[in-house]
Amino acid sequence: MSRRRAVSTAVTTALVGGAFAGLLSVTGTPETAAAQTAAPEGKAPTTPAAPPRASAPSPVPMATGPESQDPASDPGTPGRTPRPPASGAHSATSVMQIVAHPDDDLFFMNPDISQTIRSGTPLAAVYLTAGESDGVNARPRDAASAKADKAGYAEARQNGIRAAYSEMATGSRTSPWDRVAIPTAGGGLAELDTLRADPKVRLVWLQIREAGSTNQYRPHSLNGLWHGRIGTLESQRSSGTPVAADFRYTKDEVVATIAGLLDRFRPTFVRMQDPSPGIDPKTGKIGDHQDHLYGARFAQAALARYAELPGHQRIGVQNYLGYPTSVLPHTLDPETAGDKLKTLKTYAWLDGVNDCGTPAGCGDLKVAARPAGRGWTATVRYARGTSTSWVQRDRDGVLHAFSVLDGQLAAWRKPADGGAWSGPTLLPGGGMDTGVTSVSLPDGRIAVYGTRTLLDGGPAGYRREVVSTEQTAPGGAFGPWRSLGTPERNDAAGTSDISAPAVTVGADGRATLVLRDSLRRLNAREQGADGGWGPWRVLGGADVVGDPVAATDAKGRAYVFASTPKTVLFWAQHVSGGPLTGPALTALPPTTLALSASPAQNGDGVRLWFRKPASGDLRSADFSGVGPVSRVTELPGGVAGFGPVSGGDGLLAVRSRTGFLATAPRGRTGAAGPAWKLEKFLFAGAPDAGTDGVAAIGLDGGLHWTPAPAGPGVPNGRGVAAAE
Structure with missing residues (x-):
């Protein structure tokens, strides 16, 4: 045994059970016969036929010892129906x-990982490929x-991950x-590692061959397998x-394997890489590693398949940007970046001490030459899910909140009399991407906009498009999804890289929808x-x-505001209902790119909220008419953190450096800055602050509500609405 790290290896097997539907067309995830898919304009929604099911692996004896006694890892029996969460109660978080290589999680998902571990939340990290590269574990000078x-x-990379x-x-x-060997639902084998001192922390190694190149095509890769080459x-x-x-996987078997792990660990929240990272405009090649992109697409397909399993655990998803963060402003404050x-x-095994007891080495010496990557340890950036406009009040005073669970729109309601939130209700139609935005229409109805991913394998292949749904009457149910298409020609031209939509609505009820395309322009x-x-039509930028x-x-x-790495651009109407003109320069300094905007409190113009790079400090700027910024305000005593700032009428809300939600009364800023209060739970995406309070979606899939301080005409009362 080694001097500092003893790794106990129990070579045994434990069943990953469950039978899973065939690869979905992700135009719907029907949990009931009434589930419908979104339809193009003028066409009725359809209900897809049930795809064929893959056979489950043959039973094998369950392991004995710590892993088999962990209830959270109990795989049950083949074809089992998992226990559904209790209606109206929180699911256990x-x-x-799911990442392509060992270290993708550490570079691109932290500090979210360390915050999850510190919170005591069960966490399972799945590595799709072995990350074997060229097989040389050495610094470049020694290669x-x-x-x-x-x-x-x-093995050295595994040792480094276990140490981290x-x-x-x-x-x-x-x-x-x-460490144990487990059979997978795809017919292969995987390694499952459980931390003895904290069995809630687990690592799964699928050990599939990697591409061996960032963006040069290699047929024996996830890329080649996805495209059927x-x-x-x-x-x-x-x-x-x-x-x-050894073993081999077909495309369907990789999907089944990941879906089987979802059934095994029953997560309420999944972190994964970006399946549409765009094309590098300088090289014309994929902007991220091809394994990151196609690993994320396999994860998408598996999530869609798992959503078909009766009684499954409903899941929220967060996507993370990878290599493209290299050229973008840093988002983390110095202390958090230092911890990362x-x-x-x-x-990276910088000290070279062989405390793992293996000849392969105890870490990744390729990374040791540059452990910060290309600025990656100073940044974490969500690829989707940064909207702060997902809560709306209808004309009767009822609050409506929207998120995405299981690829479906989840809706909550809070009555006008100050009662508790109820929900969520899941709207028919699947494939929805994380993050939606909502708007109130002049006639009292609410509309919701977002993007969805189609994995139908048809002529268009992989595709993302904008969709919308509206209430059929004020306070009523939402109608079927309507496809608004995409400005992208095809997936190959830009990896379907479109942003979430931003929407404005005129007094006449006519909406204007704006999004970024893969050429980095607004449309x-x-x-x-x-x-x-x-x-x-192209707006430019x-x-x-x-x-x-x-x-x-x-x-x-x-x-309309949009970030560049150096400043912020804006488009504006000279008069209500007029055309958007721009782009115009704001004269703002660089931001961390995550923006939010709200009407100015003085009634003239709007206020833009953003953060200062490499600090997380909060800033705001006021805009009036179509001129440049009139005033920039810095809020002292910030809470650091990253992501958008939600500036509602009553409260400010941000993600703090600890990962917890931080709220403060807006307009009550003293010399020391806002009086921040931490709501000690981890949440997904961005919060939405309004007149009455702040809404945030927890990692348990539930809606968490922080009311505004009591005052004249402001209802008070704390409440949480769980995912069913």
């Missing part, structure tokens, strides 16, 4: 991460003389793990793994007097990143 050993390098997670969970990188993709087992035999870098240094579609939609935001001032003039 559980997180699952020429090092011997290539793909199995050994894969041990350190995040226990403070010691040598805390031991129990190869029939099967082989394994790459690490040295020292309890998985004793420390974890990467542990993974718009405008609604006509008859309710139909005109063609996409250059090097736009992230999601645009929109707001309307008290005079009915619409404003």
